[in-house]
Amino acid sequence: MGIDPGTQVMGYGLIRVLDNKPSMLAMGVMNLGKYGDHYLKLAKIYTRIIGLIDEFLPDELAIEAPFYGKNVQSMLKLGRAQGVAIAAAISRDIPIAEYAPLKIKMSITGNGRAAKEQVAYMLQKILHIPDEDMLPQLDASDGLAAALCHFYQSNVTTGEKKYKDWKDFATHNQDKVRK
Secondary structure, X not given: OEEEOXXXXXXXXXXXXXXXXXXXXXEEEEEOOOOOXXXXXXXXXXXXXXXXXXXXXXXOEXXXXXXXXXXXXXXXXXXXXXXHHHHHHHHOXXXXXXXXXXXXHHHHHOOOOOOHHHHHHHHHHHHOOOHHHOOOOXXXXXXXXXXXXXXHHHOOOXXXXXXXXXXXXXXXXXXXXXX
């Protein structure tokens, strides 16, 4: 399960891995902007993450780490949202991995500075997601990207070595690369 934490919009995505092949299980967003109280937003995040965990029973949670910005208040709020999502996973004994936005983008597109649209496009191609299943909110695909990044980084299903980056993965997995 992957989470793109936010206090206005939180994205999430879940992948299933069978025979070392990932596929999308679900993705979505929580629109939190309608709640004025920050603590109510945190409660909604916690409740939704617990609901997703109970519904899909993920083995692990990958979450995007907050990036450093100029607005300290925004960073504090984002950190709280991330902390609540992490607490939900901890309450269900789910291991957690944190990834920087640059690392997630690099693992999906090969470019740490890729636009959100590029990440969504690559996810659609890699996971064979039909157009009608793609959501317009890029926070959803960012959550899915965190999950796929974790799959690439951990390789827990095969015991293979970790890949340095997208190019290294592609080199060692020619059968998964379309040209």
